[in-house]
Amino acid sequence: MKIVLVLFLVLFVGPFVLLLPFFGMLGAMELCARVGGRLSESLTATLPPKFGAAVIAIPKFAIIILKSIRRNLLRSSLSYLAVFVMVLVITGIWSILTFLDAATSAKAANFKALVTDKFQIPSQMPPSYIGELTREAANLPAGMRADPAKDVMTWSFVGTSLDPDPSKRSQENMIIFFSMDPRGLLNMMDDLEQDRLSPADAKQMRENVAAMQTNIKGIVLSEEKLRTINRKVGDRLKVYCFPGQYKDIEFDVEIVGTFPRSAGRYDGSAILNLEYLQKSLDAYERKTGKQHPMSNRYINLFWVRVPNEDAMRALAESLDKPGRFSTPPVKIERGSSAVSSFLDAYKDIIAGMRYLLVPAIVAVMILVIANAISISVRERRPEMAVLKVLGFQPWQVLILILGEALIVGVLAGGLCTTLAYYGVNARGGIQFPIAFFGKFFIPVESLWWGPVLGAIAAIAGSVVPAWSARSVRVSEVFAKIA
């Protein structure tokens, strides 16, 4: 029954809903052309006739184009829907690729560098490295040095579950924490920087950090994660570390806040105060009389913001000095390059999306438009011939045909990306877990991508049939009819 309902919605209700704005826009455009025609007639009354007539003719031509689109409603609707769906798919893919491009593109200044274990994956460094690496970064020459208060951050990944039984681990009871100094949330986390958030979201993050500093057991989760584990802010819970990682470590935590909704990339994420992790490991040692196996290697990543490439090079040189950072040795790379390395495993799928899927969809889109416009032109060859008989220039016939395709393409592309931008983003983005990115959002740039993509496909698809319409030989067309 549910399948029938879904099929009904997808096949009948969906297209109808998608077509409504299309016809609405066509109607609005025709109304504008008519109003524009009236206005231009009154405004051009004082102009020289030749110039005035040219101005008046533009809305009249637009009306002819719009009426021609309405001539075969089924064909126009199907062309529109086909372009709409394909632009939607491209927008989705494009959004993912754009995000990944941004994450892996190298900035020229004020970029983040990542220090990790040189040889071991996953990187595991001793906690003593926090102070030592911070000092190295802070002691660089003036103009290169980092501010320990706001330019460094460490991450320790801590896998936990609400259920102590590992065999019962599931999405509904699992929480993977970034364990870190809460201050890093305000300065070092991508898209959470205070100057990038709205005032309300920035305030929410400041309150989260203050709560975590006051209460080291405080954790911050995404709203999505809260829903998944069915908890709310203020709840206290006990979480059990994965035995393969922080064996026998448990945390009694309290949910003190959530990520702002605008920071959708952190959906599914959770933050644990690093101090609490350290104290728990110390407590383990006091309780058992021996160090926890992770006590000396729980720093996974050390992030430092450097002002420029020279600063990163200088830091790399100081880290490479003999006798320093030798157990384990470390390497430094740009954050973007680290993400690129991480995404290496996905490079085939990303390349496939970029170089095969998107061009294939664009090609299909062009063919759909070419097919629809070709049929339309073939059916209307006598009409084109009549227009030429009446004195229309070949280029005017060309514009009439290109105009039809262009309007369908631009409306399909524009309406698609507008609906996608507001609809998909309001519903929480595109779920497409890839590397450590779980969700992707439609970028605001899509509001111009869509119409431009639709326009390009429309022109590419209609240029040949439009040229054929332009080149109609009047005598041949009428000879065939006769």
Place this chain on the structure above:
Amino acid sequence: MTNKPIVQVRDLYKSFTRGAEKIEVLTDLNVDVAEGEFLALMGPSGSGKTTLLNLIAGLDQPTSGKILVGDQEISAMTESQLARWRTRHVGFVFQFYHLLPVLTAYENVELPLLLMPLTAAERKRQVLNALELVQLSNRLSHRPGMLSGGQQQRVGIARAIVTDPTLIVADEPTGDLDSKSANEILSLLDLLRESLNKTIIMVTHDPHAAERAQRLLHLEKGRLVMDSTQGEPRPTVAFPR
């Protein structure tokens, strides 16, 4: 009607090539058409009458020879010059009307005026005059599908005369109509000639339609075999060169 020729066809040849074959459609044709004359072109299929009509209307170019309409040699014009010339000087009436189905009667008649430097008021006045002349003032906002064949042809005639052309060419204008509607259309063409002194060249297969013309030219195999005044058949005459 005056004796001054408005159309002069001189040594006209037209041939087409189909594959390796060369088809002579019009051969050594010389015709004068006086201003205000109603001329009918007849002949069997393939005799070249529509080709001649298309050449005089500037829809095609001759293989050799000259065509002058007024004092302009249209056989020497480029395609875009011909398009501009047609807008001002030729009104075309088709057998199958060829109105744009998405436009109203008013908009169809207005179409050629969009290409002319007219003010909105002038354009409106000309469209209304043309539709009044064909007695369709009460059908301005009707689309072609809402009109009878005869009415559609009258809209077609209004579209042909709206630019006040020198010449009206009609290719079987009654070929798709019943006899009553055909009569009305022929009367209308007569009226245009009499009251507006329009020069009309009409291709027809219908002897009754041809009878309404003042002069009849008969073509066979691309040659002029008969030139007559109404009711006075006479053999082909040589025209002064």
